[in-house]
Amino acid sequence: MRAHLEQLVVDCHDPRSLVRFWSQLLGGTPVDRAGGWSHVEAPGFPRLAFQPVPEEATAKNRIHLDIAVEVIETAVAEAVRLGATPLGGVVSDAQGAFQVVLDPAGNAFCFVRPAA
Known part of the structure; x- marks a missing residue:
């Protein structure tokens, strides 16, 4: 089996806010998804996704x-x-x-x- 990296997922408290930081830093358009998820597809990077979790790091x-x-x-x-x-x-x-x-x-x- 050969696998490839599809996306990196970051657990966070506020995906909608955090995706906007990363989209401005790396480029790409922030996308807000169902269930509170957000992601950005920045040039040269795998998709960077943000998953809502209730706890702080x-x-x-x-x-x-x-x-x-x-x-x-x-x-x-x-x-x-x-x-x-x-x-x-x-x-x-x-x-x-x-x-x-x-x-x-x-x-x-x-x-x-x-x-x-």
Whole structure:
């Protein structure tokens, strides 16, 4: 059997709000679905879906998105303008650089830039 990644699903308290953050950050049009679900199909990404759950997040997410950008600081500034919160600063190593950011629901993701 060969499988492929269809979509990534994020549990959240307010899918309609969170999908608008991600659609502005990644591109694509937010789609609100039946049952409180929302999703965005952003260019270059699998569908990113948001599933309503009653509880708030209580621990660090166990999986996160790495989003490649040319200039990390510019991407972070735009994400902050949209409602994100940076965690720490840019970290660099032999593989490149990254910065951790929290979306408005507190889900961690990273802006990354590979080493030259």
